[in-house]
Amino acid sequence: MSRALLYKEWIKLRLWWTLMLAASIAFALFLFFKLRYIANANEAVTVWNAWIFKGWLFFRPFQYAPLVFGVTLGFLQFLPEMQARRIRLALHLPLGETRVIALHLAAGALLLALVLLPAALVFSLGGALWFPGEWQGNLLRVVTPWILAGGGAYLAVAAILLETNWRHRVFYLLLTAGALRLFLLETACDTYARILPALALWVLALTLVPLFSSHRFRKGLAR
Amino acid sequence: MKHAARIFLLVTAAALLAHYLPIGWHILTATRQRAPFVNYSDTGAGFLFIRMEGAGGNTRFYYADAAGRTLERDTFESLLPLTYHAQLYKNGAMPKEIGGVALSPGALRREQFTLRVRPGQLDTPRVPLHPVFETGDGRARLEPPPDFMRITGAAAPSGSGLPPLSEKRQETAPTPPPPATQASRRRAIEFLDPQTNTILPEKSALYSDAFARARFVFPVTAAGSNPTARKPYDEGLYLADADGQTFLLRQTRGQPVLLRVADHAADPAAWRALRPRHIIVNEIETRELRALIIDADGKPWLAVGENHRLVPLPVTRYDPTADTLSLRGNLLHRLLVVQTAPAPGAAPVLEAIALDRDYRVLARHHETLPDPAARPAARAGQMLFPLVWWLADDTSGYLGFHARVTPRDLLPAALALNALLLAAHLLLLRRRKTLSATRLPDLAATAALGLCGLLPALLLPRAD
Numbered sequence: 001m002s003r004a005l006l007y008k009e010w011i012k013l014r015l016w017w018t019l020m021l022a023a024s025i026a027f028a029l030f031l032f033f034k035l036r037y038i039a040n041a042n043e044a045v046t047v048w049n050a051w052i053f054k055g056w057l058f059f060r061p062f063q064y065a066p067l068v069f070g071v072t073l074g075f076l077q078f079l080p081e082m083q084a085r086r087i088r089l090a091l092h093l094p095l096g097e098t099r100v101i102a103l104h105l106a107a108g109a110l111l112l113a114l115v116l117l118p119a120a121l122v123f124s125l126g127g128a129l130w131f132p133g134e135w136q137g138n139l140l141r142v143v144t145p146w147i148l149a150g151g152g153a154y155l156a157v158a159a160i161l162l163e164t165n166w167r168h169r170v171f172y173l174l175l176t177a178g179a180l181r182l183f184l185l186e187t188a189c190d191t192y193a194r195i196l197p198a199l200a201l202w203v204l205a206l207t208l209v210p211l212f213s214s215h216r217f218r219k220g221l222a223r
Numbered sequence: 224m225k226h227a228a229r230i231f232l233l234v235t236a237a238a239l240l241a242h243y244l245p246i247g248w249h250i251l252t253a254t255r256q257r258a259p260f261v262n263y264s265d266t267g268a269g270f271l272f273i274r275m276e277g278a279g280g281n282t283r284f285y286y287a288d289a290a291g292r293t294l295e296r297d298t299f300e301s302l303l304p305l306t307y308h309a310q311l312y313k314n315g316a317m318p319k320e321i322g323g324v325a326l327s328p329g330a331l332r333r334e335q336f337t338l339r340v341r342p343g344q345l346d347t348p349r350v351p352l353h354p355v356f357e358t359g360d361g362r363a364r365l366e367p368p369p370d371f372m373r374i375t376g377a378a379a380p381s382g383s384g385l386p387p388l389s390e391k392r393q394e395t396a397p398t399p400p401p402p403a404t405q406a407s408r409r410r411a412i413e414f415l416d417p418q419t420n421t422i423l424p425e426k427s428a429l430y431s432d433a434f435a436r437a438r439f440v441f442p443v444t445a446a447g448s449n450p451t452a453r454k455p456y457d458e459g460l461y462l463a464d465a466d467g468q469t470f471l472l473r474q475t476r477g478q479p480v481l482l483r484v485a486d487h488a489a490d491p492a493a494w495r496a497l498r499p500r501h502i503i504v505n506e507i508e509t510r511e512l513r514a515l516i517i518d519a520d521g522k523p524w525l526a527v528g529e530n531h532r533l534v535p536l537p538v539t540r541y542d543p544t545a546d547t548l549s550l551r552g553n554l555l556h557r558l559l560v561v562q563t564a565p566a567p568g569a570a571p572v573l574e575a576i577a578l579d580r581d582y583r584v585l586a587r588h589h590e591t592l593p594d595p596a597a598r599p600a601a602r603a604g605q606m607l608f609p610l611v612w613w614l615a616d617d618t619s620g621y622l623g624f625h626a627r628v629t630p631r632d633l634l635p636a637a638l639a640l641n642a643l644l645l646a647a648h649l650l651l652l653r654r655r656k657t658l659s660a661t662r663l664p665d666l667a668a669t670a671a672l673g674l675c676g677l678l679p680a681l682l683l684p685r686a687d
Contacts, residue, residue, distance in 0.1 A: 044417035045369055052350040052371070053450060098224060132373075132415050134350050168684045175232070178239045182614060187622065190348030194621045195614070205231050212228030212686070221685055 001095055002103055009077065009107040016076045020069055020115045028119035031059050032126040039130045051135060055188035057142055059123050063184060066150025069115050074157025077108050082161050091218050101214040105158060105207060112154050116147055138189040145192050148203045149183035152176065155206045162213035172209070225686040230664050236679030237668050238612070244675060245604060245611040252600035254278045258592055263558045263577040263585075265321055268302045270575060270588045289588060305331060305553040324554060334554040336507040338515060341547050342564075345501045345517070347620025352415065354450050355474045356457035365452040368474075370414045370423060372430065374462075376441030377409035411441060433479035440465040447502025447514060454506040461514055467498040469516075489530040497524065497533065501543065507552075515550070517543045525550075525582065534582045539574060539589075545618055556585060562592075564618070567630045570594035596630075605629050606637045609673055641673040648677055661686065 035058045039047055050056040081087040081104075090104075091097045120143060127135055156176035160169045183199060185191075192199070215221075260273040270289040275282050286299035300307035304318055308331050311317035320326055352371040412430035414423040434441075445463040459473035461484075469484045485494035498519040505512065513526035521543050523536040538561050541548060545564040550557060557578040565571045571592045577585040595601060605627075612626040629637040648669045652658040665683070668676030 044420075045367055048352075048371065048417040049367065052352055128420075130417075130420055132352075132420060134352060134373075138350065163684070165684065167682075171236075171682045171684075175236050175239060178243060179235060182242075185615070185622070187615075188348060188620070189350070191620060191622050193348065194623050198624070202235070208224060208228035208231050212225055212232070212684075215225050215228075215686075216684055 005103050006107050017111050024115045024119045027065060028122040032122050057139055063146050066116055066146045067153045070112055070150035070153035071157050073108055073112050074154045078158050078161040097214060097218050098211055101211055108154055141190050141193050144196055145183045145199060148199050149180045152180050152203045152206055155210055158210040159213045162210055162217055164217055229686045232683055233664055233668055233679055237672050237676045240675035241610050242612055245608045248604045255282050256595055258562055258573055261560050261575040262303050264302045265305045265555050266302050271302055330554055333508045336552045338505050339549040340503055342544050342618040343620050345543055353460055357474050358457050365457055367452045370416050373413040373415055374443050375409045375411060375413055377411055430479045433481045437481040439470060445499045445502050447504050449504045449506055455508045456506055458504050458506050461502040463499040469499055484531050489532045493533045537576055537584055565594055565596055605633050607674060609637045641670055644673050644677050645669045
């Protein structure tokens with residue numbers, strides 16, 4: 001039954017997911033070719049100096065892309081489920097309400113990861129053409145909060161859509177907007193290095209919120 | 224799950240309010256407050272200050288001496304001819320000499336320097352690649368080096384000067400140089416060529432041998448250089464090894480010159496005992512200042528002159544993790560200024576020490592600055608928000624979890640306010656007929672965090 005549920009999610013999202021994947025790869029390739037242009041148009045030492053002393057990683061425009069993909073995927077996955085309350089059918093499956101929603105979330109998180117992974121590979125492998133291992137380390141520590149913000153945004157949208165009370169929806173929206181802002185501060189390379197584990201743990205714990213919303217939905221707790 | 228989720232939401236919302244509400248409070252209530260700018264008179268008038276008075280939009284700067292007398296701007300500038308020489312030359316009021324020292328525009332410019340050390344610049348992320356400037360290429364201006372040095376500290380090949388096995392093979396059957404990311408067969412020192420993004424094997428071997436010959440013990444515990452070509456000359460790269468010994472690395476005509484500073488210093492014993500934690504290099508035209516070193520105990524030292532004389536800076540209190548230190552110099556003297564950071568229950572302190580050119584103390588000035596946390600609005604904020612946290616702090620270039628709790632003197636008031644809010648919370652729950660054991664986390668949040676706990680507790684969805 002779990003596989004059937006995952007297949008249902010795939011059927012629902014495959015067209016949109018393909019479009020998002022294409023958009024993600026296209027954006028990543030655009031940034032890669034922009035870096036290639038920068039590397040060709042400037043002295044290599046100048047480009048390295050910009051990285052080492054100014055903290056330029058050349059992929060900064062991608063910062064908000066995971067957030068946009070996370071929000072979009074969350075809407076595309078859960079908005080149809082909440083229209084006419086179709087999710088009720090899934091919640092009545094013998095799998096149990098928590099497991100059903102967890103499977104929905106796992107499917108969405110996997111698809112989001114697969115949207116972002118090729119872009120991350122383009123950055124990493126592309127950057128390796130011009131930069132050494134230290135640059136890859138910087139990239140990892142800079143991109144990770146963006147990806148975590150994307151995951152957090154996806155979970156937040158799921159929680160907001162599964163919640164039935166508008167007051168609580170607004171509360172969740174403000175809460176996650178305030179929290180996710182802290183993932184996307186304009187800072188130099190590696191400044192997030194010391195707090196990345198805490199941010200990752202918070203996003204992991206955020207999984208509880210859509211499960212909580214679905215519990216309230218199932219029990220009819222509108223207040 | 225439902226209770227865990229609700230507690231997670233409560234903690235997150237309370238934490239976010241404890242982050243954002245104090246920022247909002249600060250934006251609403253903050254006033255302009257600036258520490259006085261300290262000078263030391265070149266004409267014997269002692270310490271002179273540019274101070275700020277007033278509040279809000281009605282602030283103004285004024286000039287004062289150490290006795291608190293207000294000075295006219297022209298008088299103030301005439302007491303600091305080495306600082307305001309451009310204006311005094313324009314007015315035709317510039318003295319020809321002071322205390323037998325002839326003043327000329329060229330000498331004034333050459334001798335003037337400023338060195339500032341902020342805690343955020345000491346603890347900040349850095350890419351561990353160093354440019355090694357060529358100091359003996361005969362060019363009038365420094366040129367950025369074409370490669371970067373990586374210190375791996377990997378077990379270096381023996382100091383025999385023999386190339387490693389891989390390069391021996393290279394002689395007979397040439398292979399492309401290893402990519403800059405390759406970790407196998409690493410040398411202690413690797414030079415990376417940005418043009419090809421590869422390791423330069425010959426230069427890496429040359430430098431690795433130089434480090435082995437100098438008996439440098441890896442890993443590097445402190446490194447300091449001024450990695451810019453916009454400077455009058457290159458001092459080199461200071462490195463402290465695992466034994467705490469300080470080395471100076473330079474490149475002359477493509478050859479590495481690695482010196483143990485203690486072997487070339489006027490006071491070798493002091494250098495051997497020194498355990499550098501931070502090394503700050505800022506080349507000035509006179510080449511007098513070699514480096515500012517902060518040792519493992521947080522004590523600042525200057526390395527001055529050709530023989531690296533080690534001068535302890537005579538500060539009475541300086542914590543490099545929180546305080547700001549600046550050293551300004553001119554033709555006649557040096558001025559050392561330390562401004563401590565405000566701490567709970569301790570106002571910031573400004574200490575200025577005037578030194579002669581031989582770094583002997585001429586005069587000291589000590590002043591307690593107005594504590595920004597002592598303003599009524601700031602105290603009200605500390606009462607309203609018992610716990611405040613933030614990510615970006617002046618003390619570090621890294622983001623971290625920095626927090627402040629209500630100071631002890633305001634604690635009774637803050638607790639009383641929290642108790643009031645807790646009573647109101649209890650009343651509200653009773654009126655709504657929702658007072659139960661499941662509400663204990665909400666009540667605990669109100670009791671501990673006051674407003675930041677109460678607001679989310681009221682807005683949170685029910686779990687059952």
